[in-house]
Amino acid sequence: MDDSFFTDFKIGIAGLGLIGGSLAMSFKKAGFYVSGYDIDATTVKAAKECGAVDEAANDPRAVLDADCLFVALYPEDTIEFVIQNAQRIKKGAIVIDCCGVKTYVTSRLLPVASQNGFLLLGGHPMAGTERVGFAAAHEGLFLGASFILTPSGGLPDAICDKVKTLLKSAGFERIVVTTPAHHDRMIAFTSQLPHLLACAYVRSPCCPQHKGYSAGSYRDVSRVAHINPELWAELFADNSAALCEEIDELMKNLSELRAAVAAGDRAALTSLLHEAHAIKDGVDLES
């Protein structure tokens, strides 16, 4: 690796919410020069005061000279931000969008990147909480987490390798490289379905009475119903086909279990639960 690549290397973060704020803190901690932009002046002030950034403004120009620009905004805002600022983004810079859907965003931004002389790389930091905004950001959010990269449009492998090095220095444990389509399929299962499920689950008439009748399994399945509605409505709609496939798969499996429950068929239930246990165990043991 050419170490000179990171000499005088400037990182920009557009959007200082939970993800952007935590990225800023992680890169600052790793010793990088970090600039930040947020539409909200109070957030900019907070980020500067706590030292999460070296400089910040509620003007996009604060981050457009970055060598690596992370865009940590909602999907539609990300597309709009990149298009509106495309001509002023540093030539040759790497722009990493951090959206939770990749096909939808990448297909809209790749032509913008090639027309304006910067490199686009899809990214997705795999961490989060049910809380939102800069106040929830912290420098430990990504420790042990993975970061998914979805290079496309002929991005050179060498650029991807440099970004991997950069992300590892910020604390990400594992960098996964895949296609936008495979990312979207996997995320529909690992992240979007649990969020949608939590929202469906809490709509039961029993939910408001749960106190005194609930313990860990209720808490875990309902946790992410404390959702950011605007963000997740975008993410669900922008990954509609893959998410519908996963909902259908779940409903099929629920129906099979329901049939055994309705019939009071203990043998069938035991067999289905053994299968689930074996899958979960197999997945755990790979850890």
Added chain:
Amino acid sequence: MDDSFFTDFKIGIAGLGLIGGSLAMSFKKAGFYVSGYDIDATTVKAAKECGAVDEAANDPRAVLDADCLFVALYPEDTIEFVIQNAQRIKKGAIVIDCCGVKTYVTSRLLPVASQNGFLLLGGHPMAGTERVGFAAAHEGLFLGASFILTPSGGLPDAICDKVKTLLKSAGFERIVVTTPAHHDRMIAFTSQLPHLLACAYVRSPCCPQHKGYSAGSYRDVSRVAHINPELWAELFADNSAALCEEIDELMKNLSELRAAVAAGDRAALTSLLHEAHAIKDGVDLES
């Protein structure tokens, strides 16, 4: 309260698994004399060696002279244990079955209790883990947890009150008193559905590839797929009607969300997610 009630009061625990073992430790810690029974001699030995019990044997007679006998076995085993030992259970003793389903078990045991001169009280300690057996038991399992009591068959209030005092001394934070039927309906939602859901969820073809693509929401919804198949097959089958109602409610809510996802209808999705967030927030704020 008549304090003399607990003088020379002996607690018996039939079944020294996760729940029974933890109950034994909790009552020992509270200063009670505790006897234990388990079908497995190794478990009996382990419970004695670590001081979880004052005495124990793999013979039911070890616990039949208890003033309060907790039966912490699977539902069918609980019914069988009580029926087989009914004549030798101390007259006037309180027998608390700890099964996760109450209507099914209570309806079978109430006549046995009245015919044999002991008192039956349905109970359900609301704590657990995805691990099983005495090795997973610990004296802190019930700290902060609730214990649901489902008195029926004309059990005197005074008995219920004494059991409440007993349970609070063992670390239970909240004692909920309700009917067997309401217990079963609530538990179908708070506990059985999350377990069934976790088992349905991990059957997706995406599950074995989740590593690198998953974070907290995947972990939480899949956790209890590490299930005890034999126990939960019984619990599901013995609460079939209530559980089917909850599965149907969930599938209805999933279908509504699916329709909005399939249509890419952000406005409808935003509205549905706002509703879920408000429910979850309302429930949290009551904490």
